[in-house]
Amino acid sequence: MTAALDLLDLDPSLTDEERQIRDVVRHLVDDLVRPHVADWYEEGRVPARELAREFGKLGLLGMHLTGYGCAGASAVAYGLACQELEAGDSGLRSLVSVQGSLAMYAIWRYGSEEQKQRWLPSMATGEAIGCFGLTEPDHGSDPASMATRARRDGNDWLLNGGKMWITNAPIADVAVIWARTDSGVRGFAVPMDTPGVTAREIHRKMSLRASVTGEIVLDDVRLPADAQLPEAAGLKAPLSCLTEARYGIVWGSLGAARDCLETTLAYATTRTQFGRPIAGFQLTQAKLADMAVELVKGQLLALHLGRLADAGRLRPDQVSVGKLNNVREALAIARQCRTILGANGVSGEYPVMRHANNLESVLTYEGTSEIHQLVVGQRLTGLSAFA
Numbered sequence: 311m312t313a314a315l316d317l318l319d320l321d322p323s324l325t326d327e328e329r330q331i332r333d334v335v336r337h338l339v340d341d342l343v344r345p346h347v348a349d350w351y352e353e354g355r356v357p358a359r360e361l362a363r364e365f366g367k368l369g370l371l372g373m374h375l376t377g378y379g380c381a382g383a384s385a386v387a388y389g390l391a392c393q394e395l396e397a398g399d400s401g402l403r404s405l406v407s408v409q410g411s412l413a414m415y416a417i418w419r420y421g422s423e424e425q426k427q428r429w430l431p432s433m434a435t436g437e438a439i440g441c442f443g444l445t446e447p448d449h450g451s452d453p454a455s456m457a458t459r460a461r462r463d464g465n466d467w468l469l470n471g472g473k474m475w476i477t478n479a480p481i482a483d484v485a486v487i488w489a490r491t492d493s494g495v496r497g498f499a500v501p502m503d504t505p506g507v508t509a510r511e512i513h514r515k516m517s518l519r520a521s522v523t524g525e526i527v528l529d530d531v532r533l534p535a536d537a538q539l540p541e542a543a544g545l546k547a548p549l550s551c552l553t554e555a556r557y558g559i560v561w562g563s564l565g566a567a568r569d570c571l572e573t574t575l576a577y578a579t580t581r582t583q584f585g586r587p588i589a590g591f592q593l594t595q596a597k598l599a600d601m602a603v604e605l606v607k608g609q610l611l612a613l614h615l616g617r618l619a620d621a622g623r624l625r626p627d628q629v630s631v632g633k634l635n636n637v638r639e640a641l642a643i644a645r646q647c648r649t650i651l652g653a654n655g656v657s658g659e660y661p662v663m664r665h666a667n668n669l670e671s672v673l674t675y676e677g678t679s680e681i682h683q684l685v686v687g688q689r690l691t692g693l694s695a696f697a
């Protein structure tokens with residue numbers, strides 16, 4: 311972040327190691343992402359496999375997990391990495407979040423030793439790509455009503471159903487699929503080359519265009535008994551994975567906002583109208599000040615949640631506070647920055663509208679804003695408004 315944006319001198323609150331990790335990821339994004347991301351976005355194509363291998367070399371995949379080739383970094387270090395990745399593009403942070411916090415975490419937390427040995431080392435290097443199938447065409451915010459079924463057939467499992475809006479699905483080697491069984495929701499590590507599994511890419515997204523999204527169809531997919539994640543019982547298992555990924559979004563969304571604000575500060579101090587830089591107008595300064603205040607408040611919140619996570623004390627409803635606030639404010643910052651760039655704000659030559667469009671997806675996935683309001687509301691009132 312430019313020194314000017316660090317209004318509260320947060321930098322010294324980070325350890326040397328945390329700053330080093332942040333700087334390494336920032337350089338990676340500068341080298342591998344920034345020169346190309348506008349084209350990837352425009353073309354709706356991204357070299358996800360190549361990028362995953364580069365991210366793997368730096369230990370960014372499953373970064374906060376331990377063993378099996380994972381880096382075992384702190385929650386704060388992982389958050390800082392998410393912030394830098396999303397300053398490049400939300401799609402690339404999504405690639406890392408889904409790989410590490412959803413697919414790898416599910417196997418790491420709920421898998422058998424054999425499943426962990428089979429999948430985690432190659433996922434940590436980016437050789438194998440994972441995805442996480444919870445959402446269905448007719449069941450999004452309410453996954454408890456999922457229609458995908460797994461039933462026993464001798465020792466095997468037979469899976470039928472479909473998953474929708476699944477990040478990485480078309481390029482994945484393994485999908486963590488959540489399905490209803492006679493004894494409740496269970497998770498399965500499904501190799502994507504299993505007969506009966508098909509993945510179709512979803513095109514025409516106007517958001518997260520530098521991210522691969524797909525639909526998974528499961529048609530009489532026969533799996534051996536040991537494909538089931540033995541430790542996952544009930545919906546709380548996939549929800550715990552979502553808490554992991556949401557934590558990354560708390561930080562990541564601010565990366566997109568910061569990139570918008572840095573771009574806008576540079577623009578507003580050099581663009582002149584009425585004979586002076588537009589940054590000199592009081593109305594522009596009011597916008598810049600409000601945005602910088604929201605950014606730094608969000609960073610304080612993210613850092614606080616990260617420290618709670620590292621102390622083993624972070625609750626899911628606290629992650630909801632972070633996701634709700636930081637994504638909402640990041641989106642507001644991106645939209646406000648766009649106004650300061652005038653017509654250039656709608657151009658792909660600048661990252662601002664790309665970030666704003668991406669943040670529309672970030673607002674919706676991993677629990678919509680409304681769902682996080684309900685989680686916080688339940689915490690406040692003791693009453694669930696879900697059912």
Ligand SMILES: Cc1cc2nc3c(=O)[nH]c(=O)nc-3n(C[C@H](O)[C@H](O)[C@H](O)COP(=O)(O)OP(=O)(O)OC[C@H]3O[C@@H](n4cnc5c(N)ncnc54)[C@H](O)[C@@H]3O)c2cc1C
Nearest residue numbers: 442443444445450451475476477518671674675676678680
């Ligand atoms: C680009 C992208 C990538 C994604 N990647 C994945 C992935 O990798 N894996 C995966 O499983 N899913 C993924 N998703 C799906 C995402 O998690 C869902 O879109 C999200 O959970 C919302 O579900 P929905 O779209 O079906 O909306 P709905 O649940 O139909 O909600 C529509 C609207 O109704 C509101 N609403 C719903 N219920 C309530 C209520 N009780 N009270 C108040 N308001 C309510 C919502 O807040 C929202 O505004 C992805 C989505 C996108 C856009």
